Amino acid sequence: MQRKDKEITDQKAIEEIIKKAKVCRIAVSYESMSYIVPMNFGYADQTLYFHSSKEGLKLSILRENPQACFEMEIDIEIVPSEQPCNWTMRYQSVIGFGEVEFIENLDAKRDAMQIIMQHYTDEMISIEDAALSKVTLFKLKINKMMGKKSGY
Numbered sequence: 001m002q003r004k005d006k007e008i009t010d011q012k013a014i015e016e017i018i019k020k021a022k023v024c025r026i027a028v029s030y031e032s033m034s035y036i037v038p039m040n041f042g043y044a045d046q047t048l049y050f051h052s053s054k055e056g057l058k059l060s061i062l063r064e065n066p067q068a069c070f071e072m073e074i075d076i077e078i079v080p081s082e083q084p085c086n087w088t089m090r091y092q093s094v095i096g097f098g099e100v101e102f103i104e105n106l107d108a109k110r111d112a113m114q115i116i117m118q119h120y121t122d123e124m125i126s127i128e129d130a131a132l133s134k135v136t137l138f139k140l141k142i143n144k145m146m147g148k149k150s151g152y
Contacts, residue, residue, distance in 0.1 A: 008092070008147025017094050017147060018043045019119075021072035026050070026140070028068050030061040042115035048098075048140040049112045059136060066100040068140055079151060092152060096145030103137040112137045 008014055024041040027034060037058050042049040048070060052059060062068065073093035081087050103109050109132045117125050 003148075006148050006150055008149055010147075014094055014145060014147040015043075017074055017092050018072065020074045021094070022120075024048060024050075024070050024072045026058065026068050026070050028058060028061045028065065030065055035061060040116060040120070042112070042117070042119040044115050046142045048142065049115045050138055050140070051113060051116060052136045052138070054134065054136055062100045062138065063102075067097075068100050069095065069097045070140060071095045075152070077151070088150065090151030092147070092149045094145055094147050096142050098140045098142040098144075100138050100140050103139060106132060109135075109137045112139060 008017075022040075023038045025036050025038050027036040029035070035057060039050050039052075071093065073091050075090065075092050077090040079088045079090055103112050106129060110127055113127050113132065114125075117123075
């Protein structure tokens with residue numbers, strides 16, 4: 001990281017950002033094309049969990065190239081200035097890299113969906129097998145992640 005004064009190195013602080021974030025953007029690459037998509041997610045044990053439709057561009061790309069990166073941020077605030085080039089932003093963010101694995105086993109899919117739901121609610125929600133069979137669940141096992149903050 002170029003600006004060491006903005007780097008977050010404490011793992012607990014990084015995980016607090018992940019807990020507070022509502023959207024995780026996943027970026028993938030296929031041949032000469034990059035693709036990024038915002039997604040709902042869950043997090044447990046250095047792994048991000050996602051659900052998706054059964055088909056789509058990101059899934060096609062991930063099946064060919066499971067390497068992905070991700071980004072999420074919280075506490076965003078524009079900080080204006082009298083000089084346009086001096087405007088800035090307050091934020092806390094996490095960026096990371098990993099490899100995607102598709103989840104096929106029904107019990108593992110249910111566990112992954114529970115992790116995703118726990119990110120957004122404290123309620124225990126039952127998930128029908130029929131509903132699980134209609135979605136794709138995958139996890140991104142994180143190899144490396146870093147935090148960054150500005151204005152905090």
